[in-house]
Amino acid sequence: KQFGVHDTTVGGWVKSYKNHGDQVVVRGSGNYASDEAKEIAHLKKQLRDTQDALNVLKKAISILGK
Template structure:
């Protein structure tokens, strides 16, 4: 089922404008700029939060690859 931009944005809990901007950035630059808006006590705390996000993303990607390998191996 094709949800369209608005349906996808609603499912993600973000505005259609944000999703549209991300889509445009990805098309133009091949990347999406991540803007941190949290309040951090220090630059170190902000860096720790960034590294935790990066680690979580890498772990998620690894899980997807494991599942793909498992499916392809059958």
Template sequence: MAKHYDREFKEQVIQYVLDHPDLPYTQIAKQFGVHDTTIGGWVKSYKEHDDQVVDVKLKMYKFDEIKMLNFV
């Protein structure tokens, strides 16, 4: 099972990436203990969603399940 990082942690990592554009994701990944592709995905999602951190866990549900959970 994949590890789930909370929103605050993701925001902290993303902000660090944005504040240090000269650093490679591999270096930042080692610092925060997260895989570099995970960081890349968070940053990409953040930029694609108007600078908002998206909880990917919600995307794992089918639409009908989300409706049942009252997220829609």
């Protein structure tokens, strides 16, 4: 409470530490357990972005094709 961190957040950190030890598993902070995990996260993001772009193009084609 002194640092403004909610009890639930601290509980999650404790649970993560018990499950994984010193290994960092937090994706959002940019800290990855390994270089492979970082690369996988990067590729997944790239795939999501590509799929989003494809969906936009499909919608544009359907609108322009009318």
